[in-house]
Amino acid sequence: xGGLALPxxxxxxxxxGLRNSxxxxxxxxxxxxxxxxxxxxLKMDAPAEMRGEFQPIPTNVPGIQVCELLPRLAKIxxxxxxxxxxxxxxxxxxxxFMCYTGKVxxxxxxxxxxxxxxxxxxxxxxxxxxxxxxxxxxxxxxAPRAGHPPYGSSGKPGYLGFxxxxxxxxxxxxxxxxxxxxxxxxxxxxxGLLASFDHFRREADRSGLMEGLDEFHQQAFGMLTSxxxxxxxxxxxxxxxxxxxxxxxxxxxVGDGAPRNLEHFLLARRLVEAGARCVTLNFGRxxxxxxxxxxxxxxxxxxxxxxxxxxxxxxxxxxADDTLVVAWGEFGRTPMxxxxxxRDHWPRVGGxxxxxxxxxTGQVIGATDRTGGEIADRPVHFGEVFATLYHQLGIxxxxxxxxxxSGRPHYLVDGYxxxxxxx
Numbered sequence: 222x223g224g225l226a227l228p229x230x231x232x233x234x235x236x237x238g239l240r241n242s243x244x245x246x247x248x249x250x251x252x253x254x255x256x257x258x259x260x261x262x263l264k265m266d267a268p269a270e271m272r273g274e275f276q277p278i279p280t281n282v283p284g285i286q287v288c289e290l291l292p293r294l295a296k297i298x299x300x301x302x303x304x305x306x307x308x309x310x311x312x313x314x315x316x317x318f319m320c321y322t323g324k325v326x327x328x329x330x331x332x333x334x335x336x337x338x339x340x341x342x343x344x345x346x347x348x349x350x351x352x353x354x355x356x357x358x359x360x361x362x363x364a365p366r367a368g369h370p371p372y373g374s375s376g377k378p379g380y381l382g383f384x385x386x387x388x389x390x391x392x393x394x395x396x397x398x399x400x401x402x403x404x405x406x407x408x409x410x411x412x413g414l415l416a417s418f419d420h421f422r423r424e425a426d427r428s429g430l431m432e433g434l435d436e437f438h439q440q441a442f443g444m445l446t447s448x449x450x451x452x453x454x455x456x457x458x459x460x461x462x463x464x465x466x467x468x469x470x471x472x473x474x475v476g477d478g479a480p481r482n483l484e485h486f487l488l489a490r491r492l493v494e495a496g497a498r499c500v501t502l503n504f505g506r507x508x509x510x511x512x513x514x515x516x517x518x519x520x521x522x523x524x525x526x527x528x529x530x531x532x533x534x535x536x537x538x539x540x541a542d543d544t545l546v547v548a549w550g551e552f553g554r555t556p557m558x559x560x561x562x563x564r565d566h567w568p569r570v571g572g573x574x575x576x577x578x579x580x581x582t583g584q585v586i587g588a589t590d591r592t593g594g595e596i597a598d599r600p601v602h603f604g605e606v607f608a609t610l611y612h613q614l615g616i617x618x619x620x621x622x623x624x625x626x627s628g629r630p631h632y633l634v635d636g637y638x639x640x641x642x643x644x
């Protein structure tokens with residue numbers, strides 16, 4: 222039996238109330254791949270040339286330890302799930318693709334992908350769930366432009382089309398939210414002109430890429446004439462004590478990577494609260510081929526502050542059960558510390574941290590061997606995590622299909638089932 226076609230899917234969604242649900246996702250992409258054995262999986266019995274400089278500290282869950290640089294997360298570990306056996310990166314190339322899609326492939330190379338490319342989870346949520354508020358984009362990406370393009374990706378729409386791609390308010394895009402001297406009447410006149418152009422462009426392009434631009438423009442005009450999105454993005458409206466808890470971090474990009482902007486964690490919460498379904502943010506540049514431990518000292522404490530503040534805030538506001546949080550990078554790092562005091566690429570195993578969304582938290586999933594180089598127990602594939610995310614969002618990823626630009630239907634995951642430990 223095949224999956225559900227879109228008309229059947231929309232009918233099923235209406236019955237199930239999927240579009241009326243409060244479910245959302247916040248995904249933190251840790252650009253460059255963090256060292257798993259210096260975060261959630263310290264190896265104190267490993268040889269000195271592998272062990273590293275950091276000590277483990279206890280958490281508020283007996284038996285779970287994390288790096289000493291993560292004391293705030295340690296205090297709320299009952300609300301988290303570290304995964305110590307993540308795998309699925311096809312090679313050691315830096316790419317955010319698997320973090321946003323759960324698929325094997327590349328942001329830069331669509332070889333082997335269906336026409337249009339695989340869509341990110343944010344685009345899928347936009348297509349299937351829509352926004353909870355017509356004036357708020359369903360999918361928001363907070364990543365600014367980066368020197369290495371995948372480090373600056375918020376997740377691509379793929380074959381679902383431009384109108385399901387991320388709205389990116391960082392930088393110049395934020396200025397477009399202000400009408401300035403243009404009043405609503407003049408805006409309506411320009412809207413009519415745009416409609417004429419859109420008709421011509423649709424007639425000229427039958428590939429499907431232009432499909433839905435009317436919907437995209439309607440949403441854009443709705444945002445321009447509403448204060449909802451601008452208010453969500455305005456941190457001056459936030460309680461000063463809450464802003465202090467999150468902190469500011471550093472808004473500048475780290476090399477060719479992402480910024481360590483703690484205010485993005487707060488913006489993510491505000492956007493979800495306002496009606497966004499999926500918010501992605503990119504944090505830092507964890508590619509520590511040299512000076513790994515110095516890099517960790519500059520990244521981990523800020524990450525600890527921002528992520529712990531987000532998780533606590535969601536719980537205090539009654540949003541935790543409906544908001545999934547995932548933080549991860551594209552792979553792990555080598556057990557062996559190299560001659561430059563760094564750790565190199567290691568696609569055989571990495572780590573992740575999950576929270577919220579009704580998951581069974583306060584546990585660790587998976588284990589690696591004595592050196593942290595091989596999976597010793599319970600391998601967890603990126604696709605398996607995605608199946609779990611979709612399940613918690615109310616979407617059966619093994620039944621729902623979406624069509625690519627050639628009309629061929631595809632399941633959302635490649636046969637992976639939700640993780641039994643979490644649901």
